[in-house]
Amino acid sequence: MKEDIHEAFIVQNEEKNCPRGKSKSGRVWKSVRTARFSAMKKDKCLTSSWERKMKKKAEMKSIKDFENRLKDERKQTLELRRKRREEHKKRREANEKKSEVVQVIKNTAKIKRMKKKQLRKIEKR
Template identity: 50%
Template sequence: MRSDGEPAEMAEKDGERKKITRGRGKSGRVWREPGTRFSVMLRDKPLCTTWEKKMATKRQKKAVKEMDRQLREGRRREKEEKRLRREENLRRRLENERKSEVVQVIKNPLKIKRLKKKQLRKIEKRDTLRILQKSQPQRQREKAKGPDK
Protein backbone atom coordinates (compact mmCIF):
# COMPACT_ATOMS: atom_id res chain seq x y z
CA MET A 1 0.00 0.00 0.00
CA ARG A 2 1.07 3.54 -0.63
CA SER A 3 1.15 6.28 1.93
CA ASP A 4 -2.14 7.79 0.71
CA GLY A 5 -4.05 4.53 1.30
CA GLU A 6 -4.29 3.23 -2.29
CA PRO A 7 -3.16 -0.26 -3.19
CA ALA A 8 0.08 -0.60 -5.09
CA GLU A 9 -1.64 -1.88 -8.25
CA MET A 10 -3.39 1.45 -8.79
CA ALA A 11 -1.66 4.49 -10.18
CA GLU A 12 -3.11 7.86 -11.09
CA LYS A 13 -2.56 9.24 -14.53
CA ASP A 14 -4.21 12.46 -15.69
CA GLY A 15 -6.88 12.30 -12.90
CA GLU A 16 -8.08 8.80 -13.77
CA ARG A 17 -7.21 5.51 -12.23
CA LYS A 18 -5.53 2.84 -14.25
CA LYS A 19 -4.82 -0.69 -13.14
CA ILE A 20 -1.30 -1.88 -13.47
CA THR A 21 -1.17 -5.46 -14.58
CA ARG A 22 0.71 -7.76 -12.28
CA GLY A 23 1.73 -10.14 -14.99
CA ARG A 24 0.58 -13.59 -15.80
CA GLY A 25 -1.02 -15.54 -12.96
CA LYS A 26 0.01 -19.02 -11.97
CA SER A 27 -3.23 -20.52 -13.26
CA GLY A 28 -2.72 -18.94 -16.66
CA ARG A 29 -6.07 -17.18 -16.63
CA VAL A 30 -5.00 -13.71 -17.59
CA TRP A 31 -8.55 -12.36 -17.89
CA ARG A 32 -9.18 -12.71 -14.18
CA GLU A 33 -8.76 -9.69 -12.01
CA PRO A 34 -7.20 -10.03 -8.60
CA GLY A 35 -9.76 -10.21 -5.79
CA THR A 36 -10.46 -7.30 -3.49
CA ARG A 37 -9.96 -7.55 0.21
CA PHE A 38 -12.97 -7.60 2.51
CA SER A 39 -11.82 -4.48 4.35
CA VAL A 40 -11.63 -2.49 1.10
CA MET A 41 -15.03 -3.58 -0.27
CA LEU A 42 -17.99 -1.21 0.04
CA ARG A 43 -20.76 -2.90 1.97
CA ASP A 44 -24.46 -2.00 1.95
CA LYS A 45 -25.97 -0.87 5.16
CA PRO A 46 -28.47 -3.39 6.58
CA LEU A 47 -32.13 -2.56 6.08
CA CYS A 48 -33.46 -1.17 9.31
CA THR A 49 -37.00 0.10 9.54
CA THR A 50 -38.38 2.34 12.20
CA TRP A 51 -40.87 1.17 14.81
CA GLU A 52 -43.62 3.30 13.24
CA LYS A 53 -43.08 1.69 9.82
CA LYS A 54 -43.15 -1.78 11.37
CA MET A 55 -46.38 -1.01 13.18
CA ALA A 56 -47.89 0.52 10.01
CA THR A 57 -47.10 -2.61 7.96
CA LYS A 58 -48.46 -4.77 10.77
CA ARG A 59 -51.72 -2.79 10.82
CA GLN A 60 -51.95 -2.99 7.05
CA LYS A 61 -51.46 -6.77 7.05
CA LYS A 62 -54.07 -7.13 9.79
CA ALA A 63 -56.55 -5.02 7.79
CA VAL A 64 -55.94 -7.12 4.66
CA LYS A 65 -56.46 -10.36 6.61
CA GLU A 66 -59.66 -9.00 8.15
CA MET A 67 -60.98 -7.95 4.72
CA ASP A 68 -60.12 -11.39 3.31
CA ARG A 69 -61.89 -13.09 6.24
CA GLN A 70 -64.99 -10.93 5.71
CA LEU A 71 -65.09 -11.77 1.99
CA ARG A 72 -64.75 -15.49 2.71
CA GLU A 73 -67.47 -15.28 5.37
CA GLY A 74 -69.77 -13.44 2.94
CA ARG A 75 -69.24 -16.05 0.22
CA ARG A 76 -69.85 -18.86 2.73
CA ARG A 77 -73.05 -17.19 3.98
CA GLU A 78 -74.36 -16.67 0.42
CA LYS A 79 -73.64 -20.30 -0.42
CA GLU A 80 -75.47 -21.49 2.70
CA GLU A 81 -78.49 -19.24 1.95
CA LYS A 82 -78.61 -20.52 -1.61
CA ARG A 83 -78.50 -24.14 -0.39
CA LEU A 84 -81.32 -23.51 2.11
CA ARG A 85 -83.42 -21.75 -0.52
CA ARG A 86 -82.91 -24.65 -2.93
CA GLU A 87 -83.92 -27.20 -0.26
CA GLU A 88 -87.01 -25.14 0.62
CA ASN A 89 -88.05 -24.90 -3.05
CA LEU A 90 -87.58 -28.64 -3.52
CA ARG A 91 -89.62 -29.41 -0.40
CA ARG A 92 -92.38 -27.02 -1.51
CA ARG A 93 -92.43 -28.54 -5.01
CA LEU A 94 -92.80 -32.07 -3.61
CA GLU A 95 -95.53 -30.88 -1.27
CA ASN A 96 -97.41 -29.25 -4.16
CA GLU A 97 -97.06 -32.40 -6.27
CA ARG A 98 -98.52 -34.47 -3.46
CA LYS A 99 -101.42 -32.04 -3.05
CA SER A 100 -102.25 -32.12 -6.76
CA GLU A 101 -102.13 -35.93 -7.04
CA VAL A 102 -105.28 -37.80 -7.83
CA VAL A 103 -105.43 -40.50 -5.17
CA GLN A 104 -107.46 -43.66 -5.23
CA VAL A 105 -107.40 -45.68 -2.03
CA ILE A 106 -107.15 -49.44 -2.57
CA LYS A 107 -109.17 -50.97 0.24
CA ASN A 108 -109.04 -54.54 -1.03
CA PRO A 109 -105.45 -55.91 -0.83
CA LEU A 110 -106.34 -58.75 -3.21
CA LYS A 111 -106.57 -56.21 -6.02
CA ILE A 112 -102.84 -55.54 -5.62
CA LYS A 113 -102.07 -59.23 -6.13
CA ARG A 114 -104.11 -59.28 -9.34
CA LEU A 115 -102.33 -56.23 -10.82
CA LYS A 116 -99.74 -56.64 -13.55
CA LYS A 117 -96.11 -55.73 -13.11
CA LYS A 118 -96.40 -52.49 -15.05
CA GLN A 119 -99.37 -51.37 -12.97
CA LEU A 120 -97.57 -52.26 -9.74
CA ARG A 121 -94.70 -49.96 -10.71
CA LYS A 122 -97.08 -47.02 -10.85
CA ILE A 123 -98.51 -47.65 -7.39
CA GLU A 124 -97.05 -45.52 -4.62
CA LYS A 125 -97.79 -45.79 -0.94
CA ARG A 126 -99.11 -42.75 0.89
CA ASP A 127 -100.36 -41.95 4.34
CA THR A 128 -104.06 -42.67 3.82
CA LEU A 129 -105.14 -41.54 7.27
CA ARG A 130 -104.65 -37.91 6.30
CA ILE A 131 -106.58 -38.39 3.07
CA LEU A 132 -109.44 -40.10 4.90
CA GLN A 133 -109.58 -37.32 7.49
CA LYS A 134 -109.82 -34.73 4.72
CA SER A 135 -112.57 -36.61 2.96
CA GLN A 136 -114.65 -37.29 6.11
CA PRO A 137 -115.76 -33.68 6.67
CA GLN A 138 -116.96 -33.58 3.06
CA ARG A 139 -118.99 -36.77 3.58
CA GLN A 140 -120.50 -35.41 6.78
CA ARG A 141 -121.53 -32.22 4.94
CA GLU A 142 -123.09 -34.30 2.19
CA LYS A 143 -125.02 -36.39 4.75
CA ALA A 144 -126.20 -33.25 6.55
CA LYS A 145 -127.68 -31.87 3.33
CA GLY A 146 -129.67 -34.99 2.84
CA PRO A 147 -130.35 -37.06 -0.24
CA ASP A 148 -130.78 -35.16 -3.50
CA LYS A 149 -133.99 -35.94 -5.39
Protein backbone atom coordinates in the same frame (compact mmCIF):
# COMPACT_ATOMS: atom_id res chain seq x y z
CA MET B 1 17.37 -9.73 -3.75
CA LYS B 2 15.17 -7.51 -5.83
CA GLU B 3 15.49 -9.89 -8.74
CA ASP B 4 14.47 -12.86 -6.55
CA ILE B 5 11.27 -11.11 -5.49
CA HIS B 6 10.58 -10.19 -9.10
CA GLU B 7 11.12 -13.80 -10.25
CA ALA B 8 8.90 -15.15 -7.47
CA PHE B 9 6.15 -12.72 -8.52
CA ILE B 10 6.50 -13.82 -12.16
CA VAL B 11 6.33 -17.50 -11.15
CA GLN B 12 3.17 -16.86 -9.04
CA ASN B 13 1.61 -14.90 -11.88
CA GLU B 14 2.34 -17.71 -14.35
CA GLU B 15 0.76 -20.26 -11.98
CA LYS B 16 -2.44 -18.21 -11.88
CA ASN B 17 -2.61 -17.81 -15.65
CA CYS B 18 -1.64 -21.42 -16.30
CA PRO B 19 -4.61 -23.44 -17.60
CA ARG B 20 -5.67 -25.99 -15.04
CA GLY B 21 -6.28 -29.60 -15.89
CA LYS B 22 -9.65 -31.29 -15.65
CA SER B 23 -10.92 -31.31 -12.07
CA LYS B 24 -11.77 -34.52 -10.24
CA SER B 25 -15.49 -33.84 -10.48
CA GLY B 26 -15.25 -33.17 -14.21
CA ARG B 27 -16.74 -29.68 -13.91
CA VAL B 28 -14.22 -27.67 -15.90
CA TRP B 29 -16.24 -24.44 -15.70
CA LYS B 30 -15.85 -24.19 -11.91
CA SER B 31 -13.28 -21.71 -10.67
CA VAL B 32 -10.79 -22.40 -7.94
CA ARG B 33 -11.83 -21.10 -4.54
CA THR B 34 -9.48 -18.34 -3.44
CA ALA B 35 -10.96 -17.41 -0.05
CA ARG B 36 -13.10 -19.23 2.48
CA PHE B 37 -16.74 -18.32 2.73
CA SER B 38 -16.27 -17.16 6.31
CA ALA B 39 -13.51 -14.79 5.19
CA MET B 40 -15.76 -13.05 2.65
CA LYS B 41 -17.09 -9.68 3.68
CA LYS B 42 -20.81 -9.76 4.34
CA ASP B 43 -23.24 -6.87 4.07
CA LYS B 44 -25.55 -5.99 6.89
CA CYS B 45 -29.17 -7.00 6.38
CA LEU B 46 -31.56 -4.38 5.12
CA THR B 47 -33.23 -3.32 8.34
CA SER B 48 -36.37 -1.27 8.44
CA SER B 49 -37.39 1.08 11.17
CA TRP B 50 -39.85 0.10 13.90
CA GLU B 51 -42.48 2.53 12.62
CA ARG B 52 -42.23 1.10 9.12
CA LYS B 53 -42.58 -2.45 10.48
CA MET B 54 -45.64 -1.50 12.53
CA LYS B 55 -47.17 0.32 9.56
CA LYS B 56 -46.69 -2.74 7.34
CA LYS B 57 -48.11 -5.01 10.06
CA ALA B 58 -51.20 -2.81 10.45
CA GLU B 59 -51.67 -2.73 6.68
CA MET B 60 -51.47 -6.51 6.44
CA LYS B 61 -53.96 -6.84 9.31
CA SER B 62 -56.43 -4.52 7.59
CA ILE B 63 -56.09 -6.53 4.35
CA LYS B 64 -56.73 -9.79 6.24
CA ASP B 65 -59.79 -8.26 7.95
CA PHE B 66 -61.14 -7.13 4.58
CA GLU B 67 -60.60 -10.62 3.12
CA ASN B 68 -62.37 -12.22 6.09
CA ARG B 69 -65.32 -9.83 5.72
CA LEU B 70 -65.63 -10.70 2.04
CA LYS B 71 -65.47 -14.42 2.83
CA ASP B 72 -68.14 -14.09 5.53
CA GLU B 73 -70.45 -12.15 3.21
CA ARG B 74 -70.05 -14.76 0.49
CA LYS B 75 -70.70 -17.55 3.00
CA GLN B 76 -73.88 -15.82 4.20
CA THR B 77 -75.21 -15.31 0.68
CA LEU B 78 -74.55 -18.95 -0.19
CA GLU B 79 -76.25 -20.07 3.05
CA LEU B 80 -79.31 -17.91 2.27
CA ARG B 81 -79.52 -19.34 -1.25
CA ARG B 82 -79.28 -22.88 0.10
CA LYS B 83 -82.04 -22.25 2.66
CA ARG B 84 -84.29 -20.66 0.03
CA ARG B 85 -83.75 -23.65 -2.28
CA GLU B 86 -84.63 -26.10 0.49
CA GLU B 87 -87.79 -24.17 1.40
CA HIS B 88 -88.84 -24.02 -2.25
CA LYS B 89 -88.26 -27.75 -2.63
CA LYS B 90 -90.31 -28.55 0.50
CA ARG B 91 -93.14 -26.29 -0.68
CA ARG B 92 -93.14 -27.93 -4.13
CA GLU B 93 -93.27 -31.43 -2.60
CA ALA B 94 -96.10 -30.41 -0.29
CA ASN B 95 -98.06 -28.93 -3.22
CA GLU B 96 -97.49 -32.09 -5.28
CA LYS B 97 -98.83 -34.24 -2.45
CA LYS B 98 -101.91 -32.01 -2.14
CA SER B 99 -102.69 -32.13 -5.85
CA GLU B 100 -102.22 -35.91 -6.24
CA VAL B 101 -105.13 -38.07 -7.30
CA VAL B 102 -105.05 -41.20 -5.17
CA GLN B 103 -106.99 -44.38 -5.74
CA VAL B 104 -107.14 -46.69 -2.74
CA ILE B 105 -106.94 -50.43 -3.42
CA LYS B 106 -109.34 -52.12 -0.99
CA ASN B 107 -109.20 -55.57 -2.54
CA THR B 108 -105.61 -56.80 -2.05
CA ALA B 109 -106.23 -59.80 -4.30
CA LYS B 110 -106.14 -57.41 -7.27
CA ILE B 111 -102.45 -56.77 -6.61
CA LYS B 112 -101.64 -60.44 -7.28
CA ARG B 113 -103.40 -60.30 -10.66
CA MET B 114 -101.73 -57.06 -11.79
CA LYS B 115 -99.06 -56.91 -14.49
CA LYS B 116 -95.50 -55.74 -13.86
CA LYS B 117 -96.07 -52.27 -15.33
CA GLN B 118 -99.05 -51.66 -13.09
CA LEU B 119 -97.14 -52.90 -10.03
CA ARG B 120 -94.38 -50.38 -10.72
CA LYS B 121 -96.86 -47.52 -10.54
CA ILE B 122 -98.22 -48.54 -7.14
CA GLU B 123 -96.90 -46.56 -4.17
CA LYS B 124 -97.44 -47.42 -0.55
CA ARG B 125 -98.17 -44.62 1.92
